[in-house]
Structures are given as structure tokens and as C-alpha cells.
Amino acid sequence: MADDRSWDEDLERIRRQRLRELEAAAQLGRGAAVLQVSDATFSDIVQKNPFIVIDFWAEWCGPCRMVSPVIGELAAEFAGRVAFGKCNVDENPRIAAGFGISAIPTLLFFANGMLVDRVIGAQPKEAIRSRVLRAFGSVR
């Protein structure tokens, strides 16, 4: 009887572990949504997400278009650990001005509501990933 109970517990543990893996894989496959950040929603989004990277961009900025798909890929990769958002500076100039952003694309990194890092200009995916890990060390 004791052996049977042990078997059941082991099977249940394996089943739960497998379920977690499948959920993580599904999340990665469909990609986590990149949050749309506006002047009106900025504070709320930064407060609700302990770790968040916000991409400040504009439609006719060439380098912004290079960074945009990278943000989508990193959002999928870090799903559940780091949130990613996008803020169109033409439509939402207040937040960008408030953080002294003068050139785009600019990525702002917030940890628990505090600005902890910024990246200016189009950087390769690896460079951005390194900055994410450096800024939010505990998400590895």
C-alpha cells in the first residue's frame, strides 16, 4: 500500500511538471503580448509589472523598425518573468519628454517602478537580452 501511494505521488509530480513544461512551451510558441503603453496607462502598467522594458518608437524611424520585432521575440522568451511594452512617442509625447528621451528607439528598463537602465538606438538582440539579464538579475 505504501508503495502504491509513493507511485501515485511520483506520477502526480511528474504529471504536474509535464503540465508546467507544456504551458511554458505554449506560451513561448504564441508569444507574450507586447503591452501598448500610452501617457494615460504608463504609471499603471509600470506599477503592475515588477520588471518591464518599454520601447519608445515612432512610425517613420528606421532603426525603431529594426528593434520592434526583437522586442516581440524577447517578450516571448521572457514571458512570465519580464513584461515588454511599446510607446509611440508621436501619439504619447509626455512620458518620453518626462524621461528626457531625445532620440528613438530608446528602451527604458523599470524594476519595481524604478528606472534602472536605458538603451538608446538600435542594438542587436543579444545586446538587449544581456541588458535585460543585467537589469533584472533575478529573472535568469
Next chain:
Amino acid sequence: MTENGTIEQIRAWAKKYAKERGWVLNTDERQLNTVLRGLARNKERLGEQYCPCRLRSGDPEKDRIIICPCIYHEEEIAKEGKCHCNLFFKKRSE
């Protein structure tokens, strides 16, 4: 002038400006056209070809420094091999 006309006018100016300095324009046509379109839109809407990769303050006097070619481009090209907005590039052989 139509926006397309303005784009072509800016393209011709940028090509000449780059050539005079021994630079080239972005060889990725898609990226180049995005920046040229951004410059043309600013020219049409705001009266000046403000860099589409920099934020305007709204004060025309202050914003003069970000009219393309902006005050930063020469230093950026010297250091990075290209300007921030990826319009002008150093020639590869340099």
C-alpha cells in the same frame, strides 16, 4: 509638392550630401525609404526636415539642431560608422 515628390527631392539632396563627404546612403532600400519618408513627412507637415529618429521640443529655435543633417551626425559617423537614424554611412573600405 506631393509627399512622393518631397521624398525624391530629399533623396537627391542626401545622395549628393553623402557623396561630397565620402559617405553613402543606407544600402538597405527599405530602411532608407522609411527614413526618407519620415524626413519628407516632417518637411511637409512641419516645414523642416526634422530627423524622424529624434524628438522635437516644439520650440523651432531649439529644434534647429535636429534638422537633417543634424548637429550629431558627423560625430556619430566618425565613431559608429553611421548616423543614429541609419541614413548616412561611412564607406566600408574606410
